[in-house]
Amino acid sequence: MIHSKVVAMILAGGQGSRLKNLTRKTAKPAVHFGGKYRIIDFTLSNCANSGIHSVGILTQYQPLALNTHIGTGVPWDLDRRSGGVEVLPPYMSTEGGRWYAGTANAIYENIDFIDLHDPEYVLILSGDHIYKMDYREMISFHRSTNADVTVSVIEVPWEEASRFGILNTKDDDVIYEFDEKPAEPKNNLASMGIYVFNWKLLRRYLREDHKNKDSTHDFGADIIPEILRKGHRMMAYRFRGYWKDVGTVESYWEAHMDLLDPNNELRLYDDDWKIYTKNLDAPPHYISAEGHVENSLLNEGCVVYGTVRNSILSTSSVIEKGAVVEDSIILPYAVVGKNAVLKKTIVLSHHKVAEGEALGSDDTITFAGTHDMGIL
Amino acid sequence: MSINLQGIINLGEREDYIRELTMNRPLATIPFAGRYRLIDFTLSNMVNSGIDSISLIVKNKFHSLNDHIGPGKDWDLDRKTGGLRILYPDMQPDLNLISVGDIPVVRSNLSHFSSIKKDYILLTRSNYIGNINYRPAFEEHVKKGSDITILTRHIRNGRARVELLGMDIVQKRNNSYTIGRNLGNQNDFDLSIEMFIMKKSVFLRIIHDAIEEGAEAFLKKAIISRLGEYKVSTYTIEDDILPIHSIQQYYNASLAILDPAYAEYLFYKHGKIYTKAKDAPSTLYAAGSEVNHSLIANGCVIEGTVENSIIFRDVHIGRGAVVRNSIVFQDTDISTGANLNYCIVDKFVHVGKGKVLMGDGGLPYVIKKGVSIR
Numbered sequence: 001m002i003h004s005k006v007v008a009m010i011l012a013g014g015q016g017s018r019l020k021n022l023t024r025k026t027a028k029p030a031v032h033f034g035g036k037y038r039i040i041d042f043t044l045s046n047c048a049n050s051g052i053h054s055v056g057i058l059t060q061y062q063p064l065a066l067n068t069h070i071g072t073g074v075p076w077d078l079d080r081r082s083g084g085v086e087v088l089p090p091y092m093s094t095e096g097g098r099w100y101a102g103t104a105n106a107i108y109e110n111i112d113f114i115d116l117h118d119p120e121y122v123l124i125l126s127g128d129h130i131y132k133m134d135y136r137e138m139i140s141f142h143r144s145t146n147a148d149v150t151v152s153v154i155e156v157p158w159e160e161a162s163r164f165g166i167l168n169t170k171d172d173d174v175i176y177e178f179d180e181k182p183a184e185p186k187n188n189l190a191s192m193g194i195y196v197f198n199w200k201l202l203r204r205y206l207r208e209d210h211k212n213k214d215s216t217h218d219f220g221a222d223i224i225p226e227i228l229r230k231g232h233r234m235m236a237y238r239f240r241g242y243w244k245d246v247g248t249v250e251s252y253w254e255a256h257m258d259l260l261d262p263n264n265e266l267r268l269y270d271d272d273w274k275i276y277t278k279n280l281d282a283p284p285h286y287i288s289a290e291g292h293v294e295n296s297l298l299n300e301g302c303v304v305y306g307t308v309r310n311s312i313l314s315t316s317s318v319i320e321k322g323a324v325v326e327d328s329i330i331l332p333y334a335v336v337g338k339n340a341v342l343k344k345t346i347v348l349s350h351h352k353v354a355e356g357e358a359l360g361s362d363d364t365i366t367f368a369g370t371h372d373m374g375i376l
Numbered sequence: 377m378s379i380n381l382q383g384i385i386n387l388g389e390r391e392d393y394i395r396e397l398t399m400n401r402p403l404a405t406i407p408f409a410g411r412y413r414l415i416d417f418t419l420s421n422m423v424n425s426g427i428d429s430i431s432l433i434v435k436n437k438f439h440s441l442n443d444h445i446g447p448g449k450d451w452d453l454d455r456k457t458g459g460l461r462i463l464y465p466d467m468q469p470d471l472n473l474i475s476v477g478d479i480p481v482v483r484s485n486l487s488h489f490s491s492i493k494k495d496y497i498l499l500t501r502s503n504y505i506g507n508i509n510y511r512p513a514f515e516e517h518v519k520k521g522s523d524i525t526i527l528t529r530h531i532r533n534g535r536a537r538v539e540l541l542g543m544d545i546v547q548k549r550n551n552s553y554t555i556g557r558n559l560g561n562q563n564d565f566d567l568s569i570e571m572f573i574m575k576k577s578v579f580l581r582i583i584h585d586a587i588e589e590g591a592e593a594f595l596k597k598a599i600i601s602r603l604g605e606y607k608v609s610t611y612t613i614e615d616d617i618l619p620i621h622s623i624q625q626y627y628n629a630s631l632a633i634l635d636p637a638y639a640e641y642l643f644y645k646h647g648k649i650y651t652k653a654k655d656a657p658s659t660l661y662a663a664g665s666e667v668n669h670s671l672i673a674n675g676c677v678i679e680g681t682v683e684n685s686i687i688f689r690d691v692h693i694g695r696g697a698v699v700r701n702s703i704v705f706q707d708t709d710i711s712t713g714a715n716l717n718y719c720i721v722d723k724f725v726h727v728g729k730g731k732v733l734m735g736d737g738g739l740p741y742v743i744k745k746g747v748s749i750r
Contacts, residue, residue: 035658260660262677268657269677279653283643284410284673286636293667299658300674303636
């Protein structure tokens with residue numbers, strides 16, 4: 001038996017179809033982000049930096065890029081003798097094969113994995129959010145408030161509250177109701193999809209939920225309301241800082257533009273909370289004599305002969321002579337050919353924009369490339 | 377696939393002409409090309425050539441080397457068999473002094489050399505920059521049945537090249553090879569790049585003989601003075617290799633990478649160059665920054681002007697600051713309005729607001745590690 005108090009379970013199996021061309025062949029958590037990362041790097045680094053060394057990653061949809069990225073967990077120091085990172089795909093059993101039927105079902109199917117660690121708490125995380133968070137603070141809040149369940153929440157503007165799963169709370173942040181995308185919100189505390197459960201309690205509810213034929217086996221829709229109905233103590237943990245769900249092409253693009261603000265709340269340059277990722281061993285980037293770069297983020301291995309404005313250039317992308325790239329995201333190993341003009345365009349990895357091609361406009365986000373394999 | 381060749385990197389190099397950068401580090405760990413250390417090139421070349429077992433002969437200033445190399449993970453050299461082995465000198469128990477030369481380090485580690493499982497060894501230095509495939513030279517060595525193969529670069533127009541003065545020159549007289557100093561008298565010659573492929577048995581005999589006879593303090597000298605006793609051949613390496621013995625050579629080699637064709641060769645030709653990962657985010661170019669003809673590493677925030685320069689990781693260049701023809705090492709801060717030309721700025725330096733620092737192309741100005749100019 002391996003003893004560790006907390007096991008983190010990262011939900012990484014969803015299709016993320018609203019990311020369109022980015023997720024056609026790749027799981028959302030493996031999508032490239034911020035010039036050098038993949039989306040899941042933020043959650044994994046948060047675990048590593050929070051001292052959580054037992055992590056399960058639930059995969060299902062197009063897992064190849066995600067699996068090769070995570071490997072044995074070396075970049076996050078999660079290649080451990082005990083604990084470490086474990087990728088948990090659906091599996092066959094004597095009752096046959098079952099795909100994960102929902103977020104709660106994915107955890108239910110891996111009760112044995114969690115039991116192996118015999119944890120006091122289970123931390124449920126999403127693999128598709130961009131944020132930096134010390135989970136230790138949330139867990140100590142959970143403990144000091146004697147909660148059975150703690151949900152991490154973020155204040156959203158009232159006018160946007162109806163787009164989120166809203167938690168209605170009493171004065172002392174005790175949750176009494178979960179409201180999924182309410183037409184008339186009673187509160188502006190949105191769930192971040194981050195939960196701390198007392199494992200014994202969650203284990204019981206997962207088993208009951210599994211037997212319930214009417215359940216969709218989802219944390220937000222089934223487990224949380226059921227636990228509230230039974231009158232358990234559920235607390236809202238208020239998170240302050242940068243947090244972005246990059247579930248749509250628009251929010252993905254916006255999150256990139258946020259990175260161009262030197263005073264960005266995400267504080268990527270903070271050495272005390274680094275975001276780790278797989279090292280691609282590329283040399284520093286090079287800007288030629290005629291190259292021009294402004295208000296942009298460039299990663300290792302890039303070569304710039306053209307003009308780059310308000311854009312993000314990922315690992316080893318090339319901007320050829322005369323090309324103009326504006327308000328765009330260039331994914332790893334992509335090439336923008338000579339004299340091509342890009343505006344608000346996402347160029348998928350390994351894609352080559354032809355010489356002289358003009359793509360994109362101010363009004364909408366354009367893709368160059370039909371699907372990203374996610375593999376480098 | 378791994379090959380029957382043990383890499384041995386001898387770090388007992390002379391540092392007389394590059395002292396400004398070797399106060400706190402051996403020559404091997406001088407930062408180079410924005411994110412590397414000199415030794416990364418030799419280590420990566422060996423690994424990319426299929427060598428999976430490497431010994432490092434170190435003399436002093438271990439801290440910087442240990443910090444950089446660790447168990448060799450970044451070069452895939454953390455292995456159960458073979459992998460990386462660092463050979464330290466024995467300290468003199470009473471005086472805590474380290475003896476002269478590298479032969480004493482070899483002597484302290486004789487049992488390691490005897491236990492090498494490969495039949496051939498490749499002996500190199502750490503201060504030659506290039507992207508080298510050692511396989512063809514090794515195959516030639518085996519095919520010819522040589523005892524020792526001296527790896528060389530052929531130099532034309534050598535009289536005009538002052539930077540090669542004092543370097544090792546290989547000559548053949550009466551059917552045997554000699555290695556001496558280049559005094560600039562010859563125009564067409566073979567330069568020794570201090571790389572030798574040998575049968576392990578020959579290498580062992582040379583070090584045993586040298587220790588028993590006690591005449592030499594340096595391994596290189598021990599080999600050179602015994603060339604006449606063995607079947608020796610030379611192999612000309614076609615790849616461009618830049619030696620780094622002096623500040624001037626260091627500066628020139630650094631700026632050479634700003635040629636995209638040379639960079640393409642150096643970083644990719646026979647394989648990538650590996651180094652310790654630092655997990656720095658991408659570099660942010662603020663509105664109003666102006667960067668041209670420069671190599672910039674990750675983790676920087678650039679608000680000023682950079683031209684014809686190399687900027688290492690986590691450097692901040694403030695608004696209105698101008699950096700030209702310079703090399704700036706990691707974690708350095710160039711404040712608003714500062715102006716640098718022909719400078720080599722070591723790690724953790726702070727250049728205050730509006731400060732002006734100038735060197736010359738023939739004599740770059742070196743600012744030492746940790747200095748704060750207010």
